[in-house]
Amino acid sequence: MLEANGIRIPTLDQPWDLAEFDAALETLQATGDYEFALDVGMAWTGEWYPYAFSPLMQSFGGDIIDRSTYTTAEGAINGDEAIAFGEWWQSLFDRGLVPGTSQDGADRDTGFIDGKYALQWNGNWAALAALDAFGDDMLFLPAPDFGNGGRIGAASWQFGVSSNSDNKACGFAFIEHAIQDEYLAAFSNGIGLVPATTSAAALTENYAPGGPLEVFFELSNQQGTLRPPTPAYLSAALTFEKALADIANGADVIDALDAAADEINADIESNGGYGFDGSVVGPSIQEDAIAND
Amino acid sequence: MSTSGSAQATAVSPTSASSQKFGRMRLQEARAGVAMIAPAAFLMLGFLIIPFLMAFGFAFTNQRLISPNPTEFVGMRNFERLLTVRVFPIEAEIDPATGDVVRDEEGTIVFPRARNFTRDNPDYPELDGLQESFSWVRGTTQYTVLAGDSVFLRSLFNIFYFAIVIVPVQGGLGLVLALLVNQKLRGINIFRTIYFIPVVISMVIVSILWRFIYDGNNGLLNSLLGLFTMGAFQPIDWLGNTQTAMPAIMMMSIWQAVGFHMVIWLAGLQTIPGSLYEAAQVAGANNWQQFRYVTWPGLRNTAVFVLITITMAAFSLFTQVDIMTRGGPLDSTTTIIHQAVQRGYQKQDIAYGSAISVFFFLMVLTIALIQRYLTRDRD
Numbered sequence A: 001m002l003e004a005n006g007i008r009i010p011t012l013d014q015p016w017d018l019a020e021f022d023a024a025l026e027t028l029q030a031t032g033d034y035e036f037a038l039d040v041g042m043a044w045t046g047e048w049y050p051y052a053f054s055p056l057m058q059s060f061g062g063d064i065i066d067r068s069t070y071t072t073a074e075g076a077i078n079g080d081e082a083i084a085f086g087e088w089w090q091s092l093f094d095r096g097l098v099p100g101t102s103q104d105g106a107d108r109d110t111g112f113i114d115g116k117y118a119l120q121w122n123g124n125w126a127a128l129a130a131l132d133a134f135g136d137d138m139l140f141l142p143a144p145d146f147g148n149g150g151r152i153g154a155a156s157w158q159f160g161v162s163s164n165s166d167n168k169a170c171g172f173a174f175i176e177h178a179i180q181d182e183y184l185a186a187f188s189n190g191i192g193l194v195p196a197t198t199s200a201a202a203l204t205e206n207y208a209p210g211g212p213l214e215v216f217f218e219l220s221n222q223q224g225t226l227r228p229p230t231p232a233y234l235s236a237a238l239t240f241e242k243a244l245a246d247i248a249n250g251a252d253v254i255d256a257l258d259a260a261a262d263e264i265n266a267d268i269e270s271n272g273g274y275g276f277d278g279s280v281v282g283p284s285i286q287e288d289a290i291a292n293d
Numbered sequence B: 001m002s003t004s005g006s007a008q009a010t011a012v013s014p015t016s017a018s019s020q021k022f023g024r025m026r027l028q029e030a031r032a033g034v035a036m037i038a039p040a041a042f043l044m045l046g047f048l049i050i051p052f053l054m055a056f057g058f059a060f061t062n063q064r065l066i067s068p069n070p071t072e073f074v075g076m077r078n079f080e081r082l083l084t085v086r087v088f089p090i091e092a093e094i095d096p097a098t099g100d101v102v103r104d105e106e107g108t109i110v111f112p113r114a115r116n117f118t119r120d121n122p123d124y125p126e127l128d129g130l131q132e133s134f135s136w137v138r139g140t141t142q143y144t145v146l147a148g149d150s151v152f153l154r155s156l157f158n159i160f161y162f163a164i165v166i167v168p169v170q171g172g173l174g175l176v177l178a179l180l181v182n183q184k185l186r187g188i189n190i191f192r193t194i195y196f197i198p199v200v201i202s203m204v205i206v207s208i209l210w211r212f213i214y215d216g217n218n219g220l221l222n223s224l225l226g227l228f229t230m231g232a233f234q235p236i237d238w239l240g241n242t243q244t245a246m247p248a249i250m251m252m253s254i255w256q257a258v259g260f261h262m263v264i265w266l267a268g269l270q271t272i273p274g275s276l277y278e279a280a281q282v283a284g285a286n287n288w289q290q291f292r293y294v295t296w297p298g299l300r301n302t303a304v305f306v307l308i309t310i311t312m313a314a315f316s317l318f319t320q321v322d323i324m325t326r327g328g329p330l331d332s333t334t335t336i337i338h339q340a341v342q343r344g345y346q347k348q349d350i351a352y353g354s355a356i357s358v359f360f361f362l363m364v365l366t367i368a369l370i371q372r373y374l375t376r377d378r379d
Helices: A018-030 A048-060 A080-094 A105-110 A124-137 A168-178 A181-191 A198-203 A214-223 A233-248 A253-270 A285-292 B002-012 B016-058 B077-083 B150-181 B188-200 B203-213 B220-228 B245-270 B274-282 B287-298 B300-315 B319-324 B336-346 B350-374
Strands: A036-039 A117-120 A152-154 A224-226 B085-091 B131-138 B141-147
Touching: A018 A036, A018 A080, A018 A117, A048 A080, A048 A152, A048 A233, A080 A233, A080 A253, A152 A214, A181 A198, A198 A214, A214 A224, A233 A253, A253 B131, B016 B350, B077 B350, B131 B150, B141 B150, B150 B188, B150 B245, B150 B300, B150 B336, B188 B245, B203 B220, B203 B245, B203 B319, B245 B287, B245 B300, B245 B319, B274 B287, B287 B300, B300 B350, B319 B336, B336 B350
Parallel strands: A036 A117, A152 A224
Antiparallel strands: B085 B141, B131 B141
16 A cells, blocks of 8 residues: 555654655545545543553653653643644644544544554554454554654553562562563463563564564564653643643644643642652653664 | 320320320430431431532642642632633734734734743733633734633533523423423323433433434434435534534433423423313413413422523533533533543542532522522512
C-alpha cells in the first residue's frame, strides 16, 4: 500500500519526520480508498490517551509534567513545543485525516482490519489479529520523529512486597521464581505482550529472532518512553485526556493547554508537591532526547 | 390503633393502676418504635446525614481521597476558585506605525490573548490563574469573562439550559399523554403501559441504547432521517457536535422520564369528579373550556408537584451525560454533578468535589424555596 503510493517505508534508524508523515497521510487520504488515513483510537477514552498520545507530544519536545523536578507542568504541557504539537494534533482532525472523539468503539476494534483506515496507531496486543488478516502486507512501523526522537508508550507490570509483610523472604523468593526467563516467555506466549528481557524474548514464539513480532522488541527498546513516574500522574492523565479531546473538538490550543497546566499545578500544590521539593531529580524530556543521541 | 384504644380506657377510668399500666404500654410501644425505625435511621445517618455534614466540613479543607499527607484547613480557597468570575476588558492591538487597530486577513480586529494578563503578569496579580471563559466584542474592546474554574461556569450554564427546556417540555408532554390515555377506550391500558415502560428501564441501559441511536455514521436516527428525506439529509454526529449534543441528551431524557409524570398527571385527572364535566357540558362548554375551567384548576396541586420534581431531577443531571458524552464535546454537556464526581473521585480531590456539592445544595434549596413561594396557596 505504501509502495503503491510512492511512500517511503520508514525504518527504526530513519523514521518518518513530521513533513514526511503529514505528506504520507495526505496522500493516503487522497486515494479515496479509506475513510480515514490514520486511526489513533479516539474511541478508547481513558488511559489510552496519555499512554498513546503523550509520546507524540514528547516527540515534539513537550511533556505532561516537567520531569526535571516533577513539581510543575508549566512550560512542559503548554510550552512552545507542546503548542506546536497541539496545533498539529488539531490539524489532523480539521483535515479529516483521523476519526474524531465520536469514533465508534467497534470501528476502533475492527476498522483497520475491515480496511476503513490505512494506518493505525495501536498497541502491540492488536498485532497478531492484524497479522492474521493481512499476512505479509502488514507492516509494523516505528513512531515518527517529530524532532525530539520517535517515541512510543511503554509500561510494565511491577511485582512488589510490602515492607510491612510478615513473609518478606517468601515474597521475594516467589518473585525471583516468577521472573525467570521461561516464565516470562510463558507470560508473553499467553498474553501476547513484549517480554521483559532479551533472553526471555529468545524463548517466545513471537518475539524470538525471526518471529513475527520481533520488530516490537527493538521498537520498545529504542522508542519506549515511560509516562511520568509520579503520583501526580493519576490526576494529570485525566487532565491531559481532556485537553487532547478538547483540542480535537476544536478548542483553542493554547487555552486548552494553559488550562491543563493550571489544573495539574493546582493538584500538585494541593498535595504538597507529592513528595518532590522542586529540586532537579532527573532529565527533562528534551534533555533525555539529547542524551539518547 | 392501640394508642387510641388505651387513651380511651384512661379517659373512662382515670385510676392510678390503669395509668401505670398505660405508662408501661407507652414505654413498650416507644421501644418497639425505636427498634423498628433503627435500621432505616442508621442507614440514613450513615449514608445521607453524616456524609452531608462531612461535605460541608471537607469543602473548607484540602482533603484528598487517598493521600499520606494530613488534611489541612484552607479556608475559602475552594470556593474562591469555584466562584471567581471577572469581566476584564482587553483593548485591541494598536499598530504603532499607523495608530489604527490591527486587523487580520479577514478584517477581524486582533486582540491580545487573555493569557498575557492571566499568566505571570506582575501588573495584574488579581488575574493570576484565571481562565478565559467566553468573550464579546464592543467597538475596539473585547470584554472577556475570566473564571477561576471556567469548566464549572460552563456546567452551571448547561444545567440551567437543560432545566429551562426540560421543565416545561417534559411537564407539558406528560400532561398531553395523560389526557390521551385518560379516555375510556378498550385497550387503553396497553398505551399507558407503553408510555410508562421507559421509566422502569435503567437509565444506564437507556443511555447506552440511545448512544447507538445517535451514532454519527449509521445510527438509527440518521438512517431514519435519511430514509424520510430520500437521502437528502446529511448525517449529523448528534453527540459529537457542540450544538446538538445537549439537545440530543434532552430529547432522550424526556423520552425516558415523561411516562412517570404522565402517571402523576393521570392520578390528578382521576381525582376530578365526573359530575363537574357533566355540569360543564350541560352549561354548553366546549372541550377547550372544559380543560381551561374544570381540568386545569383541578390539577393545581399536581402541577406544583410535577414542577418541583422535574426541576430537582433536571438539576441533578448526571447518568446520561457520564455515559453518553462524558461532558464533552468541549464541555457542552458537562453538569454540576458530573463535575463534582469528576473532581472528587476521578481526580481524587474530595475537598473541591465537596465544595461543588455544597454550592449545588444551596442552589437547589434556593430554587426550591422560590418555587414554593411562587406556587403557594394564595387563598
